[in-house]
Amino acid sequence: DFLNALREVIPAFGASTDDLERCRLNGVVECGERHDHIYRRTMLLAEQVKVSQGSPIVTCLLEGPSGSGKTAMAATVGIESDFPYVKIISAESMIGLSEGSKCAQIVKVFEDAYKSPLSIIILDDIERLLEYVAIGPRFSNLISQTLLVLMKRLPPKGKKILVIGTTSEVQFLDSIGIRDAFSITFHVPTLKTEDAKKVLRQLNVFASDDIDSAAEALNDMPIKKLYMVIEMAAQGEEGGAAEAIYSGKEKIQISHFYDCLQDVIRY
Amino acid sequence: DFLNALREVIPAFGASTDDLERCRLNGVVECGERHDHIYRRTMLLAEQVKVSQGSPIVTCLLEGPSGSGKTAMAATVGIESDFPYVKIISAESMIGLSEGSKCAQIVKVFEDAYKSPLSIIILDDIERLLEYVAIGPRFSNLISQTLLVLMKRLPPKGKKILVIGTTSEVQFLDSIGIRDAFSITFHVPTLKTEDAKKVLRQLNVFASDDIDSAAEALNDMPIKKLYMVIEMAAQGEEGGAAEAIYSGKEKIQISHFYDCLQDVIRY
Amino acid sequence: DFLNALREVIPAFGASTDDLERCRLNGVVECGERHDHIYRRTMLLAEQVKVSQGSPIVTCLLEGPSGSGKTAMAATVGIESDFPYVKIISAESMIGLSEGSKCAQIVKVFEDAYKSPLSIIILDDIERLLEYVAIGPRFSNLISQTLLVLMKRLPPKGKKILVIGTTSEVQFLDSIGIRDAFSITFHVPTLKTEDAKKVLRQLNVFASDDIDSAAEALNDMPIKKLYMVIEMAAQGEEGGAAEAIYSGKEKIQISHFYDCLQDVIRY
Amino acid sequence: DFLNALREVIPAFGASTDDLERCRLNGVVECGERHDHIYRRTMLLAEQVKVSQGSPIVTCLLEGPSGSGKTAMAATVGIESDFPYVKIISAESMIGLSEGSKCAQIVKVFEDAYKSPLSIIILDDIERLLEYVAIGPRFSNLISQTLLVLMKRLPPKGKKILVIGTTSEVQFLDSIGIRDAFSITFHVPTLKTEDAKKVLRQLNVFASDDIDSAAEALNDMPIKKLYMVIEMAAQGEEGGAAEAIYSGKEKIQISHFYDCLQDVIRY
Amino acid sequence: DFLNALREVIPAFGASTDDLERCRLNGVVECGERHDHIYRRTMLLAEQVKVSQGSPIVTCLLEGPSGSGKTAMAATVGIESDFPYVKIISAESMIGLSEGSKCAQIVKVFEDAYKSPLSIIILDDIERLLEYVAIGPRFSNLISQTLLVLMKRLPPKGKKILVIGTTSEVQFLDSIGIRDAFSITFHVPTLKTEDAKKVLRQLNVFASDDIDSAAEALNDMPIKKLYMVIEMAAQGEEGGAAEAIYSGKEKIQISHFYDCLQDVIRY
Amino acid sequence: DFLNALREVIPAFGASTDDLERCRLNGVVECGERHDHIYRRTMLLAEQVKVSQGSPIVTCLLEGPSGSGKTAMAATVGIESDFPYVKIISAESMIGLSEGSKCAQIVKVFEDAYKSPLSIIILDDIERLLEYVAIGPRFSNLISQTLLVLMKRLPPKGKKILVIGTTSEVQFLDSIGIRDAFSITFHVPTLKTEDAKKVLRQLNVFASDDIDSAAEALNDMPIKKLYMVIEMAAQGEEGGAAEAIYSGKEKIQISHFYDCLQDVIRY
Ligand SMILES: Nc1ncnc2c1ncn2[C@@H]1O[C@H](COP(=O)(O)OP(=O)(O)OP(=O)(O)O)[C@@H](O)[C@H]1O
Ligand SMILES: Nc1ncnc2c1ncn2[C@@H]1O[C@H](COP(=O)(O)OP(=O)(O)OP(=O)(O)O)[C@@H](O)[C@H]1O
Ligand SMILES: Nc1ncnc2c1ncn2[C@@H]1O[C@H](COP(=O)(O)OP(=O)(O)OP(=O)(O)O)[C@@H](O)[C@H]1O
Ligand SMILES: Nc1ncnc2c1ncn2[C@@H]1O[C@H](COP(=O)(O)OP(=O)(O)OP(=O)(O)O)[C@@H](O)[C@H]1O
Ligand SMILES: Nc1ncnc2c1ncn2[C@@H]1O[C@H](COP(=O)(O)OP(=O)(O)OP(=O)(O)O)[C@@H](O)[C@H]1O
Ligand SMILES: Nc1ncnc2c1ncn2[C@@H]1O[C@H](COP(=O)(O)OP(=O)(O)OP(=O)(O)O)[C@@H](O)[C@H]1O
Ligand SMILES: [Mg+2]
Numbered sequence A, B, C, D, E, F: 001d002f003l004n005a006l007r008e009v010i011p012a013f014g015a016s017t018d019d020l021e022r023c024r025l026n027g028v029v030e031c032g033e034r035h036d037h038i039y040r041r042t043m044l045l046a047e048q049v050k051v052s053q054g055s056p057i058v059t060c061l062l063e064g065p066s067g068s069g070k071t072a073m074a075a076t077v078g079i080e081s082d083f084p085y086v087k088i089i090s091a092e093s094m095i096g097l098s099e100g101s102k103c104a105q106i107v108k109v110f111e112d113a114y115k116s117p118l119s120i121i122i123l124d125d126i127e128r129l130l131e132y133v134a135i136g137p138r139f140s141n142l143i144s145q146t147l148l149v150l151m152k153r154l155p156p157k158g159k160k161i162l163v164i165g166t167t168s169e170v171q172f173l174d175s176i177g178i179r180d181a182f183s184i185t186f187h188v189p190t191l192k193t194e195d196a197k198k199v200l201r202q203l204n205v206f207a208s209d210d211i212d213s214a215a216e217a218l219n220d221m222p223i224k225k226l227y228m229v230i231e232m233a234a235q236g237e238e239g240g241a242a243e244a245i246y247s248g249k250e251k252i253q254i255s256h257f258y259d260c261l262q263d264v265i266r267y
């Protein structure tokens, strides 16, 4: 489903489809059961919001290790839904702003959404929105309180909102009560060997003999890091090999691939 | 009593009945002994305030898990009482304000109340008014001190006030001395299997054979979450089933209901 | 003595007697040995201040559980003394002020007192003046330092001051050195069964057979909470009974009284 | 020596002798060996400062329990020395000032002193100057740094300064390095039974038979508290006895004296 | 490779080659396997960035003990790459600026880089950029959040960036999540005896008999400290020997060298 | 060497020799091996800076107990070197300034130094510059970061700087990484009995029979405190003896000397 979803894209009002598209720079490949399940359930929530009387705001959290595909997933739901207002709230567009200004921008997005009959708001990397850092720990309580209230506040009569949050610091969100403020939470996992194998086949950069052992080595890797290692390995030991590999003329040398993997994995 | 109370609604001066009504978006169904007892006792306090000489201000705290029905209960007392001034103080209408401005708004509500012979003030989600977060913990001491003083300050001669607070963080309120500042505290519980069964019967979305096992699975669920799960389940596995179910044409598939419950309960 | 003291009230300069009177809304009833002793000793201090050469400022702290009657006691001494300047400093009249403004107000009261040959200053609920909260703990060190200096500073030649403080957080005052800054400290206790019995007899709302068991149940209750429970019980289970009881036509139902007591006592 | 010192008082430039005199409101009585020794040594330091070449600034700390007579001692040295500039820096004259203004005032006193060939500066109650409170602990580091630098900074050529500090929180001063910044520290003790006996004889308010047992009960009492207890006891149980006792017509009742002592001593 | 790289230097747009050159004041000598490997891999990353489609921003962290050669290495990559925009962000040019201004400057460098098709940005001494101090610990969360966002934000279409960070506090970076934000991390080590021997031969300041034992004593020394010790030793015990030694006329006395080493090594 | 150094003093540009001279108010006497060694090595560093190519900035820390002679030593190096710019940065000249202004002043001194071919900058009492206090601990991170950057920043081409720091809180400097920022650290010790004996002989205030036992009692005393004790003892028990002793007519009474020592040593 998830893959098919990509085919036909309906223009969204809030975020240009372009913005949402940049959230999945490496496209969307088939990468396992769990990803698929979460995608389907989140699409169902969008539908529920449409028809609900008693819950005009529904909230859903995608959490999982860094690079596991949360943002790409949320963007895809935003693109696939036929909601007229889809907006992504991300720290990228608020660099250097004061806490107060950030709050104002976030509130603005919700107030805009209150004008549309159906809206999706993506709170991307909530820990970054909250300026979270593990030491202390420190974070913006102003923004945290704002989110807690916004996620509970009812939109005006007749308006409906689906909020999708993403985070790789679910324990932190838990400890400040933001996780509990979501109606539902899904864990977006890393790839298992089986999943990695699927992805490698689709990418077609290894000799077919090497795919199994490469996938084995990639067990428990998030999808985003997998792309990075492949790219590094595609350079070749002496550099300059990338073009030949991407064009399919050559394959990645498995030993060099292991070397790169070594560098990337934390010792 | 609680249910009957809904029938005849007298317009309130402070909060438009509309505001109070939105606090119980799913209406009020019969949901067990304890809810009933608390409702009756709180109504008695309203009466006590009216006739008292020595205690012109009485304060009552409704505490319990998130979604157990505290706000809906307080709103119902406000609607059912025939007090000319009923006002709800909630973080929703104060997003982004400074601590100082929030205090000023809260004080304003009390000063307005001092002009009415009889008033009810609902302090909704006190932890949110205090901008509480468990890490640290942090909260606004300015607002906390303001509440402590306001709840002890005598209104002018001849004026009477009933303050109803709600919170799902009673331990926090305890640790900062706000709980002790209330004359009385009631614990609003989750639903027991028996209570859930009553509610399900009233909702009429399950096949009668399924009600018992569904209620069993819903043991210890707060009333608000119960509504959320029902809604999710009503979508059906493939979506699109909601209308048929709410109109009574179909019933919720019990297995899909279990699935949804699984997703909602924290692992 | 304490009771008799109420009979003849001389108008005080600093605080209108009215202000001081509102501090004892339920009047002053005979409530036990200890209360009496403290009252007599504090009156002696007022006399000492008058004649002293070497100690032109004497300070006395009334501490005890919430509602034990400290403020009413201090107000009574203020009313009974024939001092031309009697002033109560309370957080109620300083809601929302900055620390600095509160300090200025407090200093102002002392400077006014320096103009009167004899003054009593009541520092009511010192923990509230200090904006104390147990978590942290936090409090205003600015105000705390101001009090420490003011309570040690000598008034101008020929002027005399008695400072009476009240608090229900004596351990906190101790930990910040404010308790040691008082010349003397008295512990105002809760009521023992015997004391409660005396009070109940004076109130005359129980059948005489019930007084003993009611007093038993009220052992260790502060006087202020005793009044609250009586009022709740006087409503009757179905409401509407208060008038009959206060007018003496009916008596409080002992079983309903126990019920109310249950609700009030913290579980 | 100490006592004789009081006889002839030379007017001081910095502080009016009046200011210094108010620091010993109960006069100076003979109160034991240790007090005497400290007084003599501090007077020697004043002399040393006059003749020294290599140490134009000498600093001396008087520390001891609250009320042990530190301020009175420092004031006496200031009065007895023939230094043209004697100034007391105390929190009393700086209530409500910001840290910065306090610093400025302190610096000002030193700069004034730099203009006099010989100066004594009394830093009274250093913990209060530093706005110290045990919880936290908190204090003004700005003032603390200022003192540390001022006590080490050399006055201009040919100018000499003796700094006398007093404190009842010597452990705190120790922990922030201020105690080490003093050239020398003296511990001003409470009274022992023998010392108390001497004092009581001079005060002549007890029957001669009672002096021994009264002194026994006063063992380990600071001199200032001793005066307070005597005053309380002099009131008599029913009040009104003070005049007769101070005029020598009557003596203090020993049993009432014990009662008062009980109230004053912390339980 | 690393050494050869120095021969031909292509002028860089962002930082004048002069700035980058000052980062390696003692030139670049052959100093062991590991240094070489890291240099080659980092050059490969520069190449990868050029050809990549899916990863327009690649980030690489050089971490290691103080003085191990991280900055010199990063500067060399910047010089050797043929990237039109190379910029070093260092605390040196931001002394005394507020956190906000520092952030603005850092953002500015990235925005400038977004205008160049290929850019290298060196974040030198990240702990210093973050104003890190171990006590507390304290650091600028504002700058930390800015870096976290900038290192994840995609440059505009068609633009590519390589970010090279250096730090000697990798554990700190780890604890605040900045290390994880880098695609890859290399550990730049101290010199082993073998490496030191190579360096000493190139420097030619010891008698050939002394090189082995000197190198032995220099085991585990960072390259920068090695230069410092050599300079100290070259002074000679009585001073004045440096010129003769650098011109090759004399050699360093091994015993004096040991003395200097002793002083430099922390006891 | 150290002593001889005093004979011929060349005027310095940055600090008037007068300023530096006041740093050694008791002159410089011969006081042991270790002091001598450190002095010679620090002078060598000054020479090294002059001829070095690769290390245009060299930094050296003198640490040791309070009063051990660090500042006097640094001042002597400044006076003895023939560097055209010698400047002492001390908290004394920055009392009451904000952190920001202090930073600006420190930066100014470095920028001035950048204009001189050869400079010595003395950072006196670094813990005081940093406003350090052990409780917390607290200190100015702004100043600390400024020092860390300034001590690493290269002066412009052709300019050379020697930085000498002094501190009696080396563990604190260690914990914030400032100690590591110095190229080299020397520990300036207290006097041993032997060293004290040498000093006493030079001072010539004891009867020759008493020198040995006096020196014994002074074991482990910092040189500055030794001077203080001698001065106190020279007063004599009754005062007035100082002149006779300094002029050599009388000697210090050994018993009175012991008494004074007792008072000065911390109990
Ligand atoms: N099925 C898929 N689901 C999600 N992402 C996919 C899928 N197939 C390919 N991708 C690619 O994998 C990458 C996932 O990265 P993404 O930024 O979504 O991860 P993330 O979990 O949000 O990471 P982070 O925790 O760093 O925010 C994207 O480049 C996306 O194009
Ligand atoms: N008998 C009842 N009592 C309370 N609420 C009921 C009852 N019957 C139905 N409801 C519905 O249950 C929901 C209770 O939610 P409510 O917001 O009052 O819970 P809450 O305890 O205030 O939650 P929170 O802790 O999140 O503030 C409302 O939608 C209300 O309409
Ligand atoms: N003998 C008495 N002494 C004190 N209060 C009495 C007495 N008799 C009756 N009262 C009534 O009891 C109540 C005592 O309340 P009061 O406010 O003085 O208590 P408190 O100790 O100051 O409480 P809190 O700790 O909350 O400030 C008053 O309403 C007063 O009228
Ligand atoms: N020999 C004496 N030495 C000191 N004080 C004396 C002596 N004789 C009598 N007094 C009286 O004892 C009192 C001492 O109080 P003083 O304020 O000096 O104590 P303190 O130690 O400074 O107290 P605190 O710690 O509260 O500042 C004064 O009233 C003083 O007049
Ligand atoms: N092969 C080499 N690699 C790195 N530096 C070298 C090499 N050969 C010589 N050097 C010299 O060694 C010194 C390395 O110092 P550099 O400032 O790079 O260390 P650093 O690790 O950045 O130190 P810090 O942790 O203090 O920032 C420079 O002076 C450089 O010229
Ligand atoms: N050989 C010597 N070395 C250092 N100081 C000496 C020497 N001989 C005499 N002195 C005198 O000893 C005193 C040393 O005091 P100095 O202020 O230098 O100590 P310090 O270690 O800087 O103290 P602090 O830790 O308090 O800053 C000066 O008065 C100086 O004149
Ligand atoms: Mg993401």
Ligand SMILES: [Mg+2]
Residues within 6 Å of the ligand: B070, B071, B072, B124, B125, B166
């Ligand atoms: Mg609620």
Ligand SMILES: [Mg+2]
Residues within 6 Å of the ligand: C070, C071, C072, C124, C125, C166
């Ligand atoms: Mg009170």
Ligand SMILES: [Mg+2]
Residues within 6 Å of the ligand: D070, D071, D072, D124, D125, D166
């Ligand atoms: Mg004092």
Ligand SMILES: [Mg+2]
Residues within 6 Å of the ligand: E070, E071, E072, E124, E125, E166
């Ligand atoms: Mg570096």
Ligand SMILES: [Mg+2]
Residues within 6 Å of the ligand: F070, F071, F072, F124, F125, F166
């Ligand atoms: Mg010094």
